[in-house]
Each structure stands twice: as C-alpha cells, then as structure tokens.
Amino acid sequence: MNRQARPFAALSAVELAQAIHAGDLDPETLARACLDRIAEREPLLKAWAYLDPAEVLRRARELAKRPSLGPLHGVPVAIKDVIDTADMPTDHNSPLYNDHRPGADAPCVETLRAAGALIIGKTETTEFAAAGRNPCTRNPHDATRTSGGSSAGSAAAVADGQVPLALGTQTGGSTMRPASFCGAYALKPTWGTVSREGVKLYSLSLDTVSWYGRSVADLDLVAAVFGIGAEPVPPPPVAGLRIALCRSPEWQVTEPSMRAAFDRAGRALGELGAGISMLDLPDAFSRLSAAHKVILFSEGRAAFLNLYRNRYDLLHEDFRHRVENRDGFSNEDLVAAYDLSAQCRMAFDGIAADYDAILTPSAPGEAPVGTGPGNPALNQIWTLLHVPCVNLPLWRGESGLPLGLTLTGPRFADRRLLGVARAIEAALAPEM
Amino acid sequence: MNRQARPFAALSAVELAQAIHAGDLDPETLARACLDRIAEREPLLKAWAYLDPAEVLRRARELAKRPSLGPLHGVPVAIKDVIDTADMPTDHNSPLYNDHRPGADAPCVETLRAAGALIIGKTETTEFAAAGRNPCTRNPHDATRTSGGSSAGSAAAVADGQVPLALGTQTGGSTMRPASFCGAYALKPTWGTVSREGVKLYSLSLDTVSWYGRSVADLDLVAAVFGIGAEPVPPPPVAGLRIALCRSPEWQVTEPSMRAAFDRAGRALGELGAGISMLDLPDAFSRLSAAHKVILFSEGRAAFLNLYRNRYDLLHEDFRHRVENRDGFSNEDLVAAYDLSAQCRMAFDGIAADYDAILTPSAPGEAPVGTGPGNPALNQIWTLLHVPCVNLPLWRGESGLPLGLTLTGPRFADRRLLGVARAIEAALAPEM
Numbered sequence: 127m128n129r130q131a132r133p134f135a136a137l138s139a140v141e142l143a144q145a146i147h148a149g150d151l152d153p154e155t156l157a158r159a160c161l162d163r164i165a166e167r168e169p170l171l172k173a174w175a176y177l178d179p180a181e182v183l184r185r186a187r188e189l190a191k192r193p194s195l196g197p198l199h200g201v202p203v204a205i206k207d208v209i210d211t212a213d214m215p216t217d218h219n220s221p222l223y224n225d226h227r228p229g230a231d232a233p234c235v236e237t238l239r240a241a242g243a244l245i246i247g248k249t250e251t252t253e254f255a256a257a258g259r260n261p262c263t264r265n266p267h268d269a270t271r272t273s274g275g276s277s278a279g280s281a282a283a284v285a286d287g288q289v290p291l292a293l294g295t296q297t298g299g300s301t302m303r304p305a306s307f308c309g310a311y312a313l314k315p316t317w318g319t320v321s322r323e324g325v326k327l328y329s330l331s332l333d334t335v336s337w338y339g340r341s342v343a344d345l346d347l348v349a350a351v352f353g354i355g356a357e358p359v360p361p362p363p364v365a366g367l368r369i370a371l372c373r374s375p376e377w378q379v380t381e382p383s384m385r386a387a388f389d390r391a392g393r394a395l396g397e398l399g400a401g402i403s404m405l406d407l408p409d410a411f412s413r414l415s416a417a418h419k420v421i422l423f424s425e426g427r428a429a430f431l432n433l434y435r436n437r438y439d440l441l442h443e444d445f446r447h448r449v450e451n452r453d454g455f456s457n458e459d460l461v462a463a464y465d466l467s468a469q470c471r472m473a474f475d476g477i478a479a480d481y482d483a484i485l486t487p488s489a490p491g492e493a494p495v496g497t498g499p500g501n502p503a504l505n506q507i508w509t510l511l512h513v514p515c516v517n518l519p520l521w522r523g524e525s526g527l528p529l530g531l532t533l534t535g536p537r538f539a540d541r542r543l544l545g546v547a548r549a550i551e552a553a554l555a556p557e558m
Numbered sequence: 559m560n561r562q563a564r565p566f567a568a569l570s571a572v573e574l575a576q577a578i579h580a581g582d583l584d585p586e587t588l589a590r591a592c593l594d595r596i597a598e599r600e601p602l603l604k605a606w607a608y609l610d611p612a613e614v615l616r617r618a619r620e621l622a623k624r625p626s627l628g629p630l631h632g633v634p635v636a637i638k639d640v641i642d643t644a645d646m647p648t649d650h651n652s653p654l655y656n657d658h659r660p661g662a663d664a665p666c667v668e669t670l671r672a673a674g675a676l677i678i679g680k681t682e683t684t685e686f687a688a689a690g691r692n693p694c695t696r697n698p699h700d701a702t703r704t705s706g707g708s709s710a711g712s713a714a715a716v717a718d719g720q721v722p723l724a725l726g727t728q729t730g731g732s733t734m735r736p737a738s739f740c741g742a743y744a745l746k747p748t749w750g751t752v753s754r755e756g757v758k759l760y761s762l763s764l765d766t767v768s769w770y771g772r773s774v775a776d777l778d779l780v781a782a783v784f785g786i787g788a789e790p791v792p793p794p795p796v797a798g799l800r801i802a803l804c805r806s807p808e809w810q811v812t813e814p815s816m817r818a819a820f821d822r823a824g825r826a827l828g829e830l831g832a833g834i835s836m837l838d839l840p841d842a843f844s845r846l847s848a849a850h851k852v853i854l855f856s857e858g859r860a861a862f863l864n865l866y867r868n869r870y871d872l873l874h875e876d877f878r879h880r881v882e883n884r885d886g887f888s889n890e891d892l893v894a895a896y897d898l899s900a901q902c903r904m905a906f907d908g909i910a911a912d913y914d915a916i917l918t919p920s921a922p923g924e925a926p927v928g929t930g931p932g933n934p935a936l937n938q939i940w941t942l943l944h945v946p947c948v949n950l951p952l953w954r955g956e957s958g959l960p961l962g963l964t965l966t967g968p969r970f971a972d973r974r975l976l977g978v979a980r981a982i983e984a985a986l987a988p989e990m
Contacts, residue, residue, distance in 0.1 A: 229660040233759075240867035290973035318762055321860050327665075327755035330762065353863055353881075428753050431785055432665035449785075457970035460909065464969075468900030475893065504561035537896075538889035 134159040135287025138340040140347055142290055145275025151159045153200030153244060153419025158187035160202045160246060164288045170269050171286060172262045175207040176214050177247035186244055197347060199242030204292035206280050209250040210256045210324035211235055218326050219253045219261060221440045222433060232324025234293060234335050235429040241351045246289055252499055255295050256328045258442030265493045266308055267527050274304030284338040285310040291317055292338045297328050299505025301336040302532055305517035307493035309528030310338045313345040316511035316538050331427040332509050342547040345535040355465040355541030363551035365399025372405040372486040376503040383492030383523035388487055391531055398553050405484060416505040417463035422447050424460045450480050466511050474511050475536040483546045488530035492523035514540040516547045520554050564593040567719025570772040571633050572779055574722055576630040582875045585632030585676060589618035592634050596720045602701050603718060604694045605711040607639040608646050609679035616662040631674030636724035638712050639680040640687040641676050642756035643667055651693060653872045654865060664756025666767050673783045678721055680712025682895060684931055687727050688760045690874030697925045698740055699959050706736030709930025716770040717742040724770045729760050731937025733768040734964055737949035739925035739932060741960030743772045745777040748970050749944035751786045761857040766940050781972055787938060791977030796985045797831025804837040804918040807844040808935040813923030815955035820919055823963055830985050837916060843902055846939040849895035855880050856892045881944055899942050906943050907968040915978045920962035924955035946972040948979045952986050
C-alpha cells in the first residue's frame with residue numbers, strides 16, 4: 127500500500143488496519159493524524175460532542191504496545207452520543223443528560239474494543255436520536271448546509287476524513303440520510319443483528335445500530351466484527367447482476383438532482399451488462415410510512431414516559447407530544463401497523479429474492495441549507511421492513527454535493543448485499 | 559380498612575397505598591415491617607441479591623416527610639437484579655457483573671420512583687434472566703422446593719409477604735412460572751408497553767418487564783402507573799363471561815395436579831354462570847415453541863457477543879452456546895420463526911376476540927424440589943405472541959403448594975383482562 131502518497135484522511139479503515147497490522151503505521155501516529163484533522167475542521171463542522179485528545183493518545187500508545195487484539199487494532203472509531211461509553215459521557219444532546227456517565231460500555235462498543243478499536247470520542251446527534259434538539263453539525267462539503275440527522279456527527283466525521291469509522295443508529299432514516307448528505311458509506315444492518323443494549327431507546331421495533339466507513343469493504347469489516355454472516359461474499363461480476371430500480375412509494379419527495387442520479391446509476395449499470403428492471407412495490411407498501419409513524423410514536427410513548435414523569439421541565443416538547451399521544455393513535459392502530467409491517471416483511475423477502483440488489487434513493491436530494499435533519503421518508507419503510515441497507519455515496523447533485531443511493535435486499539442478506547455493493551462501487555466509483 | 563386485624567404481610571399494595579394516603583400508615587413503619595419480615599425469612603428463602611436496610615429506612619423517612627408523589631407513595635417495591643438501579647448494584651447473578659453500578663435507573667424504575675415507590679432492594683434471578691447460574695431462592699411454601707426462574711426472588715418476596723410489589727421480567731416463562739410456583743399474582747403485559755431500556759438484553763422480540771402483586775388490583779395499579787390503557791376496567795359479572803379453556807399446544811407437560819386445578823377452575827366458573835368453551839388452537843401454534851427457541855437463541859447470540867469476545871473466561875457455558883450457535887440455527891430458520899410468530903399473533907387476536915378471557919396453565923404443576931427454574935413450555939408461546947398474561951394463584955396441588963392459571967387475551971387487552979381477572983378472583987378466591 128502506498129500510504130505516503132495519500133493523506134490519512136483519504137485512506138479506508140481496511141487500508142489503515144492493514145498498515146497497522148503490517149507494522150507500517152502505529153496507532154499513535156494515526157490517532158494524531160485524526161486529532162489534527164479534527165482540530166482543523168471542528169470549528170467549522172462541529173461533529174463532536176466529546177473528545178479528549180490526551181486520553182485518545184494515551185489509549186493509542188497502549189494499543190501500540192500490545193499484540194493485535196483483532197481486525198480493528200488501533201483503528202479510530204467515533205461513537206454516536208446516544209450510545210453508552212464507560213470512559214466518556216453520553217449526553218444524547220439532551221439537557222436531561224448533561225455529562226451523564228453510564229456505568230459501562232454499550233455491548234456494541236465493547237465488541238469494537240475487543241476487536242482492537244480505538245474509541246476516539248462521541249459525535250453529535252439529534253436529541254435521543256429521535257426529535258427535540260437538532261445537532262449543530264455542518265455539512266463537510268458546504269458548511270451552510272446540514273449533515274442531516276440524527277447521526278449527524280458520525281456521518282460528517284467519516285465523510286470529512288476525521289475518522290475512518292463511526293457508529294450511528296437508525297430508527298427512521300438517521301443513518302442513511304446523513305450518509306447521503308455527507309457522502310459516506312453506511313450500513314444499516316438487518317434489525318436485531320447487533321445488540322441495542324446501552325443505546326438510547328426510542329422504538330424497540332425500529333432502532334438499529336449502524337455504521338459509517340470510507341468504502342464498502344470498511345462496512346464489511348465491521349459487519350464481520352459483529353458476527354453478521356459467516357464470511358465476506360466476494361464481489362460478483364457486474365455483468366449479469368439482477369438489479370431492480372425501486373422508486374419507492376415515497377418517490378414524490380425526490381428532487382430532480384436525485385432523480386437524475388438514480389437514472390444515471392441505472393444506465394451505467396445497464397451499460398456494464400447488469401440486468402436492470404423497474405420494481406413497483408405492491409400497494410400495501412404505500413401504507414408503510416404511516417405505519418412507521420404509528421409504531422414510532424406509540425413505542426416512543428413508552429420510551430419517554432419516565433422522563434415525562436420525573437423530568438418534565440427539561441423534556442423537549444416533541445417528547446411530551448409522544449408521551450401524551452397527541453396524535454391519538456389507538457392500540458388498534460398500533461396492532462394494524464405491526465401486522466402490516468410483518469406482512470410486508472414476508473412479501474418483500476419474496477420480491478427481493480428475484481434480484482441481486484434493489485437500488486433506491488437514500489435522500490430526497492442534496493443536503494438542504496441549515497441544520498435540520500432533512501426528510502426521512504425514503505428511509506423509513508426499509509427500517510420498518512428490517513432489511514439491510516447500504517448507502518453508496520457515488521453521485522453528485524447540481525450544487526456539487528453528494529447524493530447517495532441505497533442498496534437493499536431481503537432480511538439477513540447483509541454480507542451478500544455488501545458483496546454486490548463492492549462490485550458496484552468498483553465499477554462506478556472511478557467514474558464519479 | 560381494618561389494618562390492625564391483619565399483618566402487613568397479608569395486605570395488598572392497594573390497601574397499603576390507601577392507608578398511607580389516608581395517614582393511617584407511615585412509609586417508615588411499613589418499610590420496617592417489610593425489613594423485619596425479610597430479616598426473619600431471608601436465611602431460609604434467599605430472595606435478595608442486595609438490600610441495605612439503613613438506606614431503605616432513610617428513604618422511607620424522606621418519603622414520609624414530603625407530599626404524595628403519586629399512587630405508589632411509600633409502597634415498597636423490589637426490583638429483579640437484571641434491572642438497573644442508580645443507587646444499588648445490578649449484578650445479574652453473574653460473576654461478570656460483581657457489584658456493577660449502572661449510572662442511572664432503568665426507565666421502569668424511574669417511573670415507579672416518580673409515582674412515589676420506595677425501591678427496597680434487588681431480588682435474585684437466573685443469570686441475565688436467561689440461563690447460566692440458577693438463583694438460590696427457595697419456595698416460600700416449602701424451602702426444599704424451587705421458587706422457579708428467572709424472576710425467583712421477586713415472586714418469592716411478594717408471595718412470602720416480604721414486599722407488596724416487585725418487578726420481574728419474562729422472555730420465556732420467567733414471570734408466570736415463578737408466580738405459579740410461589741403463589742403470587744403477576745402480570746406480563748403486552749410486549750412493548752413498558753420501556754425495556756436499562757434491563758439486561760437477552761431477546762429483543764421477547765424480553766418484557768413484568769410485575770408481581772398480592773391481588774389483581776395491585777397488578778392494575780402498576781399497569782396504570784406505566785400508562786397501560788386509559789382507565790381501570792370494572793370487573794364484569796362472572797355470569798355471562800365467555801371463558802375459553804385452552805390446554806395449549808404444550809399440554810403434554812402438565813401434571814395431574816395442574817390438570818385437576820384446570821378442570822376445577824372451569825367447573826367453578828361454569829357453575830357461576832360463565833360460558834365455558836374448550837379452545838384448540840390451530841395447528842400452526844404447535845410450532846411456536848420451536849420458533850421461540852430459534853428466536854431466543856439467535857437473538858441471544860447478538861446479545862452476549864460482547865461478553866464472549868471480551869470476558870470469555872467468566873462467561874457461562876450456556877451463553878457461549880448461544881454465541882457459537884451450537885444448535886446451528888440459520889437465518890432462514892430465524893426468518894421463518896419471525897414470520898410464523900407474526901402470523902400467529904394476527905390469528906390469535908382474531909380467535910381471542912370471541913372470548914372475555916382465555917384460561918391456560920401457568921406451569922406444569924407444583925414447584926419441583928431443588929433450585930432449578932422449572933419448565934417454561936406453557937409460557938413461551940404467550941410471550942412470543944406478545945399478549946398480556948395474568949397469573950391467578952388461586953389453586954393448590956396435592957402437596958399443598960400453589961398452582962396458577964394464566965388469563966390471556968389479545969394484544970393490548972391488558973386492562974380489560976385485569977378487569978376480568980378481578981371478577982374471577984373475587985368469585986373464586988374465597989373458596990380456595
């Protein structure tokens with residue numbers, strides 16, 4: 127690997143891990159490079175909720191001294207600040223958790239540490255990864271624009287070359303949308319494959335731990351660490367791949383720039399020999415967005431009850447809304463939403479079995495101006511279907527900002543889908 | 559209320575809360591009575607994992623001094639030791655969590671405190687409420703016998719008159735089975751109605767926070783505190799109730815004493831004018847026990863991965879089994895189990911709509927000798943169906959030990975089912 131020729135910020139987690147493993151790079155040097163990049167960019171981008179550079183360097187030196195713990199040895203990983211860390215506060219971007227110190231790492235963090243990861247700091251998030259306060263993070267490509275929500279800091283830090291990997295979460299579109307806006311690779315794995323213990327609860331049926339990387343191989347590396355699937359799936363040839371272009375029932379929110387990127391992607395893959403077809407989902411799927419909201423708000427009612435009862439004064443109006451059930455969702459509404467979701471999960475696995483991957487927009491368009499989270503409409507139904515979603519950040523819009531497309535497939539097809547994503551990345555990335 | 563005539567240990571949470579509210583009882587006196595009873599019985603029964611009497615009394619005096627916080631003001635509640643408490647260790651009965659101090663209360667505990675509850679201590683549990691180490695708790699009715707698992711200490715402490723209320727959890731049969739063995743009232747509410755944050759994760763699809771009380775009204779009081787349903791449902795007349803007797807697909811594990819109690823219950827309700835019918839569930843339900851195991855073990859694989867990777871030496875063989883997937887469950891098995899469960903949930907809600915309640919055994923028979931958890935076969939399918947389950951501890955077996963029957967109904971029928979349970983309790987309890 128010709129590391130000298132490229133700055134650290136351009137290298138993937140896989141490349142950095144290999145360099146450390148080969149003895150070409152030591153964890154402290156890498157940590158310093160990340161900290162330098164962060165120091166340079168943080169005043170503009172505000173991706174970090176907590177960072178202690180001295181402690182990061184101390185841990186990097188510790189890792190440098192010991193034999194490799196695993197495939198992430200010495201690789202810096204940022205953690206979204208709704209995920210518990212034993213040695214750093216977990217504030218959830220909420221005045222209710224100022225400098226909150228959980229007693230232990232969330233299992234997902236502990237698993238990364240066991241693989242040798244250098245947990246570098248906590249990244250900005252929408253309050254409780256749910257609603258309430260927006261993150262203050264700016265878009266790495268244009269600081270007047272948002273990095274999205276809720277995993278704002280993690281997406282921006284990875285896309286900006288501050289860290290090679292970061293954990294996020296997704297309940298609606300909290301991973302994929304920021305990935306599209308910032309131009310980061312991301313995986314929201316199949317629901318239930320990574321422990322959600324020690325991660326702020328919003329919706330049991332939807333909350334999913336996810337991650338960002340600098341390449342599809344980076345996403346696969348972390349999937350392997352979490353024990354998802356047995357082996358990496360080698361990228362198949364693009365020629366012959368069966369790719370479905372799915373406009374999704376929420377296509378009406380897409381902007382011309384995204385529609386153009388979507389068309390370009392289909393054309394490019396077709397020209398490379400992939401079999402391209404258009405996929406219209408059955409009518410029932412058009413009711414999934416409404417079902418998502420019923421489940422989100424109803425489960426959120428239970429999730430925030432304790433804060434409503436005990437800390438009402440500091441609880442954001444958005445969460446009071448959930449607990450008071452101001453939308454008036456009934457138990458019958460909730461049961462209907464659960465059952466529709468279950469039926470669509472079964473139907474979708476059958477539909478998706480006919481393709482190697484389904485391609486669909488990750489966001490309506492380029493990142494909007496401001497710090498709002500952006501519209502999650504294009505992500506929610508996939509979260510509700512529990513299916514794996516890979517963001518490929520290979521396109522650009524009219525303003526030159528990133529546009530991402532989501533690659534999805536049946537439940538538990540994560541590693542196979544990552545193989546297909548690698549093939550598409552290799553075929554299309556050089557053109558972008 | 560004629561409190562003087564009955565010992566504290568015989569009073570329900572509702573009666574105690576009313577006495578405190580009326581100024582007839584102060585929280586410290588009640589706390590002392592509980593502590594005295596615990597001190598007397600603990601050497602024999604071993605229900606407590608953590609108890610600090612001086613701290614309990616200090617908090618009781620604090621509660622005595624302030625205006626009522628809510629419906630549980632001054633009422634002692636025990637907490638199963640897999641649920642986080644800010645002021646007490648949470649050991650999970652695991653060598654991996656010796657004297658572990660979480661940084662905050664689990665939301666379910668915080669909600670109880672906000673209602674005025676006096677959190678009195680932590681109760682013994684099966685390791686992680688899952689497998690591994692058994693609790694050391696003995697049965698209050700016969701110390702040579704088990705109190706069941708995993709919520710052993712909570713069930714025994716309530717049944718033994720040590721505390722009026724206790725939190726448990728259920729993933730298989732961890733609430734209902736100990737309730738049956740010990741003779742406690744219990745509610746496993748509909749999945750998702752109470753926040754599971756801060757409760758040790760085993761299975762996302764199954765884990766449910768639950769509780770024990772000394773009467774059905776006690777269960778309803780706690781359901782109200784957790785915001786389940788809008789109002790208490792008044793007990794309907796028993797005459798005219800439509801009761802289904804369901805042997806369950808796991809009937810073959812029942813013992814003669816349970817079969818006799820089941821028959822007696824049906825006869826007694828019939829004699830009181832209830833419409834009794836036998837309910838045979840469709841064939842698909844006979845596959846739910848196997849589906850439960852696939853989901854439990856597969857989700858457990860993700861739940862214990864961090865401990866497997868980081869603390870292998872102290873991790874019980876049972877959890878290594880889950881993480882290594884020694885049963886070889888495939889993703890296809892897991893998807894099939896999820897989908898079967900979803901289909902049976904829909905079907906069961908339809909079936910249950912024809913009845914006011916469905917009655918089914920809570921355990922195979924009386925508590926067995928030893929400290930084993932007992933067989934959860936009769937509880938698992940209801941947990942998997944996500945439906946509310948009330949244990950009525952109104953029967954006795956040949957050895958004079960308690961036998962419980964489960965009252966169940968459709969998802970979210972919790973409060974209505976508690977109304978029916980109150981009617982049955984009032985009609986049958988005096989005869990027992």
